[in-house]
Amino acid sequence: MARPSAKNPTLSLDRGVLPSLLGYVLRRTQSAVFADFAATFAQAGEALTPGEFGLLVLVERNAGLSQMALARALGIDRSTLVPILNRLQARGLLVRRDSPTDGRTHALGLTPAGEKALTRFARLVKAHEKRIASGLSAAETRTLIGLLEKVRASARSL
Amino acid sequence: MARPSAKNPTLSLDRGVLPSLLGYVLRRTQSAVFADFAATFAQAGEALTPGEFGLLVLVERNAGLSQMALARALGIDRSTLVPILNRLQARGLLVRRDSPTDGRTHALGLTPAGEKALTRFARLVKAHEKRIASGLSAAETRTLIGLLEKVRASARSL
DNA sequence: GGAGATTGTTTGGGGAGCAAACAAATTCGG
């Protein structure tokens, strides 16, 4: 019988049930994908997080939306959104204009520089997506996305 | 042609390409699963993160391992691990014993209370897993895990 | 025995997230 302790430097250790847990595999995969995203952008001399990319796309496709609407779409608190918008605005990619109809809200929009940057970003994201899905057929990728959506639907806040 | 702007309060907005991006769907699903995990534990009066659960399982199945070995297995920096172990140790679930063979390393292990707690935690995780996979057949769940592993393998740090 | 590597810790910095409180503005009820 193999004694496990001893000296087992890098050779992966016993993970028990973990590899059969959906939550565990999901978390590890997400972590690796995030790293790949970061590496892809870093290598291109750009800096962006997946969350920022999603935010920019949302603002581009829904110009003039408010921070509350954006926060809801992102599933985060409105107070969490503030520093993120500050950063993007400081980079000159995004603006908070005064809403003509509601004095409380800001009408979010991309600057021309933001539009141009988003085009570059989209190219990098496409390359990143291609790499992480390189082990899958197109059909498998669609299946994977569909299954993930089903999981997300079942995993409600409760 | 429908003018998008106007007032579209909660009715989901235009997400553009995002729903077809694996990284995006993965991130949103992971977020929902995390929330379900937290809600499951909170409802049972327990407090634990998915990461802590994984760590405890790893320590249980590989008693006596060092912090470096654990950090490598978790894919995090050794300095990141320190406050996490401090917290778990303060909760009396885990101990850092002196290694008899190597004065630099700590031999990590669960306390009896840690073993008992982990049994409770495992039950909650099982319930959580059952819920998030409730929309999937057993075969689909296996398929999903397999596809995620493939993605993880392709998404290398680069 | 000494040079170099490894381990755990501390410090410093960044980001993500929530809750509570607040002022300004809007909406709603009478």
Place this chain on the structure above:
DNA sequence: CCGAATTTGTTTGCTCCCCAAACAATCTCC
């Protein structure tokens, strides 16, 4: 139409995760 309730964006405070760099203690290898 005017006051009350609600909504929005912001600030502050707190927790957590993550990394990099530096440091002392210890081990390894020559």
